[in-house]
Amino acid sequence: MAGILVGKDVEQEYLWSCTLTGSNKEYNWAPEDPTPEPKEDEENDDGNVKPGHRLLIKSAILMPSAKKDEVTIVQIESEGYNKKAVIVPICAMKGGSDYQQYVDLLVPTKAKFSLLQGKGPIHFLGSHCVDFSG
Numbered sequence: 001m002a003g004i005l006v007g008k009d010v011e012q013e014y015l016w017s018c019t020l021t022g023s024n025k026e027y028n029w030a031p032e033d034p035t036p037e038p039k040e041d042e043e044n045d046d047g048n049v050k051p052g053h054r055l056l057i058k059s060a061i062l063m064p065s066a067k068k069d070e071v072t073i074v075q076i077e078s079e080g081y082n083k084k085a086v087i088v089p090i091c092a093m094k095g096g097s098d099y100q101q102y103v104d105l106l107v108p109t110k111a112k113f114s115l116l117q118g119k120g121p122i123h124f125l126g127s128h129c130v131d132f133s134g
Contacts (some may be wrong), residue, residue, distance in 0.1 A: 072118030
């Protein structure tokens, strides 16, 4: 889905998901742009704009196959204000009783998600937002 924000600014949204399990305990979100960076001595007059990426996590789903009464905790590691490291749990769910949780977390920079406790499987879903400002 694409939307024109202001002037030439365009934002596109893509469905995003990741799954953490006992055998796959980490997920790195680090979007890369397909266009090469201009060299220092080259000018970028062709109208190409480097897009900005944000991740909007909306929901967490703990699958019914998760062990009953086992608490699954997921943590995020990212960069906050003034490049300060932010490492904090974002979700805790109990197998057999918690199946879906509203998360609503905006991640503006690269991030690593880790399964701190439990074996899941736990799914996260949301939107990968790509902003073309120019």
